[in-house]
Amino acid sequence: MKKLLPLACCMLLILVSSFTNETSAQTKPSLSNETPAQKIKRMQWWTDARFGMFIHWGLYALPARHEWVKNQERITNETYQKYFDEFNPDLFEPKKWAKEAKAAGMKYAVLTTKHHEGFCLFDSKYTDYKATKTAAKRDLVKEYVDAFRAEGIKIGFYYSLIDWHHPDFPIDKVHPQRPLTDSDTAYARLNKGRDMAKYRTYLYNQVTELLSNYGKIDILWLDFSYPEKYGKGKNDWNSVALIKQIRKLQPGIIVDNRLDLGDYADGEDFDTPEQVSPEELAKYKGKTWETCQTFSGSWGYYRDENSWKTHRQLLDLLISSTSNGGNLILNVGPTARGEFDYRANNALDSLSHWMHANNKSIYYCSFAPDTYQVPSNDKLTYNAAAKRLYVHLFEYPADGKLLLPGYKGKIKYAQFLHDNSELKMMEQGNDILLTLPEKKPVYEIPVVELTVN
Missing domain, CATH: 3.20.20.80 (Glycosidases)
Known part of the structure; x- marks a missing residue:
């Protein structure tokens, strides 16, 4: 409640x-x-x-x-x-x-x-x-x-x-x-x-x-x-x-x-x-x-x-x-x-x-603001109250790198949602690059949780 x-x-x-x-x-x-x-x-x-x-x-x-x-x-x-x-x-x-x-x-x-x-x-x-x-x-x-x-x-x-x-x-x-x-x-x-x-x-x-x-x-x-x-x-x-x-x-x-x-x-x-x-x-x-x-x-x-x-x-x-x-x-x-x-x-x-x-x-979520570009082949949901952005990985990156285009200065923290394990972030120009494990988690579509500014 x-x-x-x-x-x-x-x-x-x-x-x-x-x-x-x-x-x-x-x-x-x-x-x-x-x-x-x-x-x-x-x-x-x-x-x-x-x-x-x-x-x-x-x-x-x-x-x-x-x-x-x-x-x-x-x-x-x-x-x-x-x-x-x-x-x-x-x-x-x-x-x-x-x-x-x-x-x-x-x-x-x-x-x-x-x-x-x-x-x-x-x-x-x-x-x-x-x-x-x-x-x-x-x-x-x-x-x-x-x-x-x-x-x-x-x-x-x-x-x-x-x-x-x-x-x-x-x-x-x-x-x-x-x-x-x-x-x-x-x-x-x-x-x-x-x-x-x-x-x-x-x-x-x-x-x-x-x-x-x-x-x-x-x-x-x-x-x-x-x-x-x-x-x-x-x-x-x-x-x-x-x-x-x-x-x-x-x-x-x-x-x-x-x-x-x-x-x-x-x-x-x-x-x-x-x-x-x-x-x-x-x-x-x-x-x-x-x-x-x-x-x-x-x-x-x-x-x-x-x-x-x-x-x-x-x-x-x-x-x-x-x-x-x-x-x-x-x-x-x-x-x-x-x-x-x-x-x-x-x-x-x-x-x-x-x-x-x-x-x-899913719960309490809706579409993401237009200020967040959707990463290639993925889908976003957004919880405005919790200030959380969710990236649904429809195609898990083979090289373990997830590019978040135009996200520089917008993200405080990144983790997998299923276990709250940290994902390392690195700025790359105006983008953010996340490093994911090479082995895909045991979910058909894993989810990355981003804490936004």
């Missing part, structure tokens, strides 16, 4: 430009009276944390071939029912999930309380399509909340605005029962008897349940709007009323940008670049954002999908996010039995090893 107070002051200059740009406001109408400074304070823990866990879990873990399997294979409710009937996560231990997230250095988590398929992991009184009516017979969201909260991890809920199971949700272009050819006539025929107003009430009631029954909720991740023809946007969700209700129930909550409220200065708290490359993250610098990424190519458990990211690729995403002033939320898709599969565990273990030694270069 002692660290947060000075940081809130020292990071103000870096963060205020970001929030001020987004709310620059008065060019857009506002839904609240929150000032940019108040937003900074509300979101401070999140911008300090930098790293979170996404958990996509639902009935789609049983077919185990993508969380959009119902859409991709145009499966009807009747055919999909077998997954509800067979859902029995006998190995579900959220305390184990929470410990794995904490060990990997994740400071917050977001669980899919309901995905597009419409199945609820929580005990909603507005539907029987929920975990408590399956063989699980448990409110899985409550157990998640209790377990992660006990580990000091901030609590987030994902909730899909879409619902492919609800009888009143109008069929649209992403619905499993969409027509083969788009036409007004085809959609009118399919949607006869469906009532968006009734579904909207259902959505509103369920969000109210989630934000009323589980104590303090730190993040709400709503997904998603597609307001083009044969889609759905803010008018369909009545997003203005919904976000006002959200903030009334949980005044300190952080909400993503998928309610289609970009026309309002305060309709969203952060951007959500999804599955983008580390290089693409540079264009979000100066904004408030979180990139959502998977370990593999799918969000839900996909047994036969093998394009899993390497340890180096995961570190690159984490470092690149922080070095551009954003967050990374990495996804795990548990199996139908309720546990992380071996590939996810291997990825988390590799992150645990690196983060244990190098997390100071």
